Amino acid sequence: MLLDIPSVVKPQLLGRLNELIAELEFKALPDRVPRNEKQFRYLMETIARKNLLVGSAASGKSWSVAQHLLFDMALQRSGLRFLIVRKTLPALKKSCWLLFQDMLAEYTIGHGKNKSDLTLDINGNTFFFCSLDDVEKLKSIEGINYVWGEEATEFTFNDYTQLNLRCRGKNPGHKNQLFFTFNPIDESSFLKPLTENIEGDLSVLHTTYLDNRFVEQDYIDTLEDLINQDETYYKIYTLGQWASPEHIIYTNWVIVEDLPEKIDSLEYGLDFGYNNPTALIALADSDQDLYIDEVIYETKLTNNDLIEKLALLGVSKDAPIRADSAEPQRIEEIYQAGYNIFPVAKGKGSVSSGINRVKSRKMHVTKRSTNVVTEFRGYKWRQDKNGNILDEPVKFRDHAMDGIRYGSSESSNQVFVA
Numbered sequence: 001m002l003l004d005i006p007s008v009v010k011p012q013l014l015g016r017l018n019e020l021i022a023e024l025e026f027k028a029l030p031d032r033v034p035r036n037e038k039q040f041r042y043l044m045e046t047i048a049r050k051n052l053l054v055g056s057a058a059s060g061k062s063w064s065v066a067q068h069l070l071f072d073m074a075l076q077r078s079g080l081r082f083l084i085v086r087k088t089l090p091a092l093k094k095s096c097w098l099l100f101q102d103m104l105a106e107y108t109i110g111h112g113k114n115k116s117d118l119t120l121d122i123n124g125n126t127f128f129f130c131s132l133d134d135v136e137k138l139k140s141i142e143g144i145n146y147v148w149g150e151e152a153t154e155f156t157f158n159d160y161t162q163l164n165l166r167c168r169g170k171n172p173g174h175k176n177q178l179f180f181t182f183n184p185i186d187e188s189s190f191l192k193p194l195t196e197n198i199e200g201d202l203s204v205l206h207t208t209y210l211d212n213r214f215v216e217q218d219y220i221d222t223l224e225d226l227i228n229q230d231e232t233y234y235k236i237y238t239l240g241q242w243a244s245p246e247h248i249i250y251t252n253w254v255i256v257e258d259l260p261e262k263i264d265s266l267e268y269g270l271d272f273g274y275n276n277p278t279a280l281i282a283l284a285d286s287d288q289d290l291y292i293d294e295v296i297y298e299t300k301l302t303n304n305d306l307i308e309k310l311a312l313l314g315v316s317k318d319a320p321i322r323a324d325s326a327e328p329q330r331i332e333e334i335y336q337a338g339y340n341i342f343p344v345a346k347g348k349g350s351v352s353s354g355i356n357r358v359k360s361r362k363m364h365v366t367k368r369s370t371n372v373v374t375e376f377r378g379y380k381w382r383q384d385k386n387g388n389i390l391d392e393p394v395k396f397r398d399h400a401m402d403g404i405r406y407g408s409s410e411s412s413n414q415v416f417v418a
Contacts, residue, residue, distance in 0.1 A: 033071050033107070038211045039064035044072065046177075048203035050164065052152075053181045054195055055205075056240035058219055060212035061181040065148050066099050068179075070122070073146065075109070078124030081169050083144045087154035089131040090368040093118075096150050097129050132159050143169035145176050152180035157190040184242040185378070192242050208240045218275050222396065230382050230394045237396065247381040247389055249355060253363035255373065259293055260286045268295070268315065269407025270323040270341070271399045272330055275299060278306060280315070281372065281403035290361040292404060294369035303330050307337045315339070322406045344409045352391050354405040361408075372400045 039053070039060055053061045069082055084100075086092040097118060104111055104122075112121035118129035128141050132155065147167045149155060160180075167176045182191065195204050209215050209223055226234040235243040264285040271279045280296035296309055315321075317338050323331050325343030334341045365372050379401050382390040393401070 033067060034214070035067065036060045036064055036212050036214070038207060039205070040068075042205045043068040043179075046203050046205075047175065049167075049175065049177055049201040050203070051177060051179045052191065052195055052202070052204045053179060053207070054184055054191070054240065055207035055211075056209050057183060057223060057237040058209040058212055058215045059207040059240060060214070061207060062095070062099065062150055065179045065181055066096070066103060069127075069146060069148060070100070070103055070109075074122045074125045074127070080125040080145045080171070081141075081143050082125065082127045083141060083147045083163070083166065084127060084129045084150070085132055085138075085147070085163065086150050087132050087159075088367065088370065089134060091151070091154075091370040092129055092131050094370055096148070100127065100129075138162070138166070141166065145169045145171045145174075147178040149178070149180045150182075152182040152191060153184075153186050153189045155180075160190065183236055184240060185236050185245070187242050187244045195242075206240060208238070216275055226394075226396060229396065230380070231385065232380075232383070233394050233396055245378050245380045247383065248377070249379045249381060249393055250359060250363070250376050252359065252361075253292075253365055253376060255367055256291070256364045257367055259284050259291050259366060262286055263291075266316065266319045267407050268319060268321040269403035269405065270321050271402040271406065272324050272327045273299065273399060274301065277371070277399045279371070279399040279403040280310075280321075281400055281407055283404065283407040288361075289364060290358075290408070291364045291366070292369060292372055293366045294372045294400065297371040297400060303333050306330075307334060307339075310334070310337075310339060322409055324402065324406060344406050351393065351405075354408070355393070358404060358408050369400075372404075375400045 042053075043051075043064060053065065055061055069084075073080060074082070084092075084096045086096060100120060103109075104120075109122065113119075120127040120129075128144075130138050130141065132138065144167050147163050149160075149163060152160070163178060167178055169176060180191070184192070184195070186192075194202065195206075198204055209220060223238045226238050232243045232245050235241040236245075259282075264287070266285075267283050269279075269281045269283060271277075273279070277297050277299050278301045279294075282293040282295050284291040284293070295313060295315065296306070301309070318340055321334070321339055321341040322344045323334075323341055325331075325346055328343065331341055331343055365376070375397055378397060380394055382392050382394050384390060
């Protein structure tokens with residue numbers, strides 16, 4: 001029998017029905033999110049307070065933790081406080097903060113955002129994004145339930161201890177937890193003995209790129225080819241084993257807040273990519289020193305995207321842009337858009353001569369150039385299987401390094417880059 005519902009009530013019932021449907025879809029959202037099984041099961045089942053997720057490049061550590069905090073916790077409960085940290089603020093903004101923005105946009109999840117404070121309000125929960133070099137802000141945050149420390153090999157043992165002390169918010173019926181994600185890149189790190197001698201309320205998950213079903217084949221090929229490039233890199237980035245890079249190429253650099261006010265000349269170096277990052281690096285001369293600023297470092301950029309970004313970021317159309325000559329069509333399109341771009345010539349011995357040219361300068365890297373800093377710290381000479389040092393760098397995570405070499409050449413005719 002059909003119910004005789006007054007017409008004035010029908011809109012109210014329809015509105016409530018839509019609310020219930022939306023609520024059910026909201027609760028069911030985690031079931032529709034693509035996951036990596038090993039990481040997902042670990043995060044759902046671990047009862048340890050401190051969790052170390054260590055492994056190779058592209059093993060899905062960071063993405064899995066971010067998914068867990070958002071979909072399995074924040075969308076299922078309210079009143080929680082999450083603290084997301086990296087060592088420096090520029091690195092935090094370019095990684096964890098952007099990762100959460102991408103997930104919220106992809107799944108159209110309603111939220112509040114405070115860009116100046118770097119906080120997110122999601123389903124009655126608060127996410128605080130904080131760098132470990134901002135001690136005062138960190139001290140002001142109370143009642144934390146869950147901590148995620150990204151690239152934890154950048155942390156000191158005191159950082160690790162302080163984060164553990166801050167994770168003490170009220171959490172009835174649940175356990176406060178900390179998650180640390182990192183590549184095993186520094187054997188002197190305090191984290192190494194923790195991963196090898198698991199004691200107390202601690203758990204460790206080791207993963208490699210083979211545990212990440214979303215890795216693209218060309219990146220898999222790059223990782224697996226490291227066995228032919230360098231044993232140390234192969235251990236760290238392919239196998240996810242502890243090792244320390246030796247024979248680092250650049251050591252004559254310091255981090256500075258910004259470019260100097262007085263600049264004698266400004267040039268750019270451009271290394272093209274798509275699945276790998278496109279890197280545009282600004283190089284400023286000042287009193288014979290070289291100042292380096294990361295302008296673009298992004299994957300999945302088409303040439304149209306790149307040209308739009310050049311305009312949006314105010315890249316001068318007069319300043320020289322020296323680019324990888326392997327992409328003549330892309331160079332021509334950027335030239336047609338009005339930019340002073342040209343290819344840099346290649347030739348035998350160009351890599352080592354280019355590196356020597358860069359090494360002859362005192363380098364100052366802006367604090368916001370997080371990918372340049374990361375590459376500088378790992379950019380090393382190749383070694384053969386007998387440990388002999390070769391006169392060429394390892395070809396891995398070197399896109400900013402290539403951009404710096406390109407931009408440092410004196411003309412498009414000079415044999416310089418690789």
